[in-house]
Amino acid sequence: MAVTLALFAGLVSPAAGQAQTTGSIFGFPPAQQTPPAGAGHPLMTPQALAQAEANFPQCIANLWPLAQAKGVSRRTFDKYTASLQPQMKIMDFMDSQPEFSKPIGAYVNMLVTEWRVKKGREVLERYKPIFDRAEKAYGVDRYAVTAIWGIESTYGDPNGIGSRNVLESTATLACIGRRQDYFRDEFIATLQILEKGDVPYDHLKGSWAGAFGPTQFMPTSFQRFAVDFDGDGKRNVVDSIPDIIASTANNLKLDGWEFGKAWGYEVALPQGFDYRLASRSTKKTLGEWNALGVRRANGVAFPRPTDTAYLLLPGGANGPAFLMMKNFDAILKYNPADAYALAIGHLADRLRGGGAFVQSWPKEERGLSKAERQEIQGRLAQMGYDIGNVDGILGQKSRVAIQDFQVRAGLLPDGYPDLALLQQMRR
Structure with a gap:
C-alpha cells in the first residue's frame, strides 16, 4: 500500500496485500504535518537524498540487467530512460501525513455518497453488456468492481486518477528514499508495460506512488492481473472500458472472491455479549454466531448458516458491528485498510439497491492523532505487550493488546482505540 494507511486510526488489516493506492480519493486537507515517519531513516536524511539525487543517472543505468532479465529490450530501456529526471517532491509525499485522522465513520460517509451511488448505477447501465460478459467470465460481482472504480477515481475522473508520469515516479522511488527495493520492481514492471505497448507512454499517468488507471493498478499488479478483454491485443487499463472492468474483476477473483456471496453483514449484538470475540482470529459459522444471539441488523436471516465469518467492530462497541466473510478479505488484498474495504462493500450494496447502515457511527469529535496512536502503542509496549513497531x-497486534488491557482495567473489551482509552492509560 503506497499511502494513507496510517490515517485509518489502526483500521489496517494484518496482512499487507495488493499495492493499490487510495490517497487521491480522500481529499485530505493540507493540515499540519507530523514529522515524517521515515525522517530518521538513513536513506531519508537530507544528505542521503542529495547524494541519491546526484547518483540518479547511474542508478538507472545499473537497473538495465534487471530490466533485460524481465524481457525489456535495450531499445525500449534507452528510449524511455535517457531523459528521466528524479522527482524529488515525491519524497515529501512519501512520509508526510495529516496530523489528525477522521474516525472511520466519517470516512465511509464521505466516500459512500448519494452522488456516487447515482453515478455508479449510471455506469452499470451504460456498460451492462461488458459487465455481463465479465461477470460470466470471472465470477466476480459487478457491483464490487464498480464500487472500486467509483472510490478509487470517482469513475475515472482525471483528478482521481492522478497526473504524474508513472515511469518518472517509479524510477525516482527505485533510486531514492527508503523503499527502493519495493519500487525497483514497480519501475521494471512499468518498462515491461512500455515494451509490450499495452498502455501508451503519454497515457501512463497516475499517483505519486505509480498507481494508474481508473481502478488504480500498481505496475506489478498490472502484470499479475490485467487482461485483454476487448480483443485488441493490448491490456489497456487506462483507455479500454472492457479491459478496466475485466482486469479489476480478475484481480478480485485471483484474490479469492466467491461469487454469489456477501462481503459481510451488518449485525446487532445481544446484551451481555462477550466483546473478546471481536477478533480476526475468532472465526465461527454464521449459525454459531446466530446461536450466540448475533443477528443481522436489518432483521433478515443469514442466507447460508455454514459460511464462516469473524466479528469486526470498526467504530468500537458504540458503532456498527459486522460479520466479515472471505469477500471482505479479497477486497482487503486490493487495499489493506478496513476503512477502504468497508466503503467498497457498502457502496457495492448501495449500488445493488441496499440502504444505509442501520446503526449509527459513534459521534467522535476527531480521531486520534498519529502521536496519540504512537503513545498508545508505547504504553502498551511498556506494559509488556508485543505490538510490533511503534x-x-x-x-492486529495492537488491537489484541488493547483488548487485554481493557479486560484488566475493567473496561468493555472492544479493542477500539479512542481518546477515552488513552486517558485511561494515562491514569
Whole structure:
C-alpha cells in the first residue's frame, strides 16, 4: 500500500496485500504535518537524498540487467530512460501525513455518497453488456468492481486518477528514499508495460506512488492481473472500458472472491455479549454466531448458516458491528485498510439497491492523532505487550493488546482505540 494507511486510526488489516493506492480519493486537507515517519531513516536524511539525487543517472543505468532479465529490450530501456529526471517532491509525499485522522465513520460517509451511488448505477447501465460478459467470465460481482472504480477515481475522473508520469515516479522511488527495493520492481514492471505497448507512454499517468488507471493498478499488479478483454491485443487499463472492468474483476477473483456471496453483514449484538470475540482470529459459522444471539441488523436471516465469518467492530462497541466473510478479505488484498474495504462493500450494496447502515457511527469529535496512536502503542509496549513497531498504525497486534488491557482495567473489551482509552492509560 503506497499511502494513507496510517490515517485509518489502526483500521489496517494484518496482512499487507495488493499495492493499490487510495490517497487521491480522500481529499485530505493540507493540515499540519507530523514529522515524517521515515525522517530518521538513513536513506531519508537530507544528505542521503542529495547524494541519491546526484547518483540518479547511474542508478538507472545499473537497473538495465534487471530490466533485460524481465524481457525489456535495450531499445525500449534507452528510449524511455535517457531523459528521466528524479522527482524529488515525491519524497515529501512519501512520509508526510495529516496530523489528525477522521474516525472511520466519517470516512465511509464521505466516500459512500448519494452522488456516487447515482453515478455508479449510471455506469452499470451504460456498460451492462461488458459487465455481463465479465461477470460470466470471472465470477466476480459487478457491483464490487464498480464500487472500486467509483472510490478509487470517482469513475475515472482525471483528478482521481492522478497526473504524474508513472515511469518518472517509479524510477525516482527505485533510486531514492527508503523503499527502493519495493519500487525497483514497480519501475521494471512499468518498462515491461512500455515494451509490450499495452498502455501508451503519454497515457501512463497516475499517483505519486505509480498507481494508474481508473481502478488504480500498481505496475506489478498490472502484470499479475490485467487482461485483454476487448480483443485488441493490448491490456489497456487506462483507455479500454472492457479491459478496466475485466482486469479489476480478475484481480478480485485471483484474490479469492466467491461469487454469489456477501462481503459481510451488518449485525446487532445481544446484551451481555462477550466483546473478546471481536477478533480476526475468532472465526465461527454464521449459525454459531446466530446461536450466540448475533443477528443481522436489518432483521433478515443469514442466507447460508455454514459460511464462516469473524466479528469486526470498526467504530468500537458504540458503532456498527459486522460479520466479515472471505469477500471482505479479497477486497482487503486490493487495499489493506478496513476503512477502504468497508466503503467498497457498502457502496457495492448501495449500488445493488441496499440502504444505509442501520446503526449509527459513534459521534467522535476527531480521531486520534498519529502521536496519540504512537503513545498508545508505547504504553502498551511498556506494559509488556508485543505490538510490533511503534509506528502509529494500530494493527492486529495492537488491537489484541488493547483488548487485554481493557479486560484488566475493567473496561468493555472492544479493542477500539479512542481518546477515552488513552486517558485511561494515562491514569
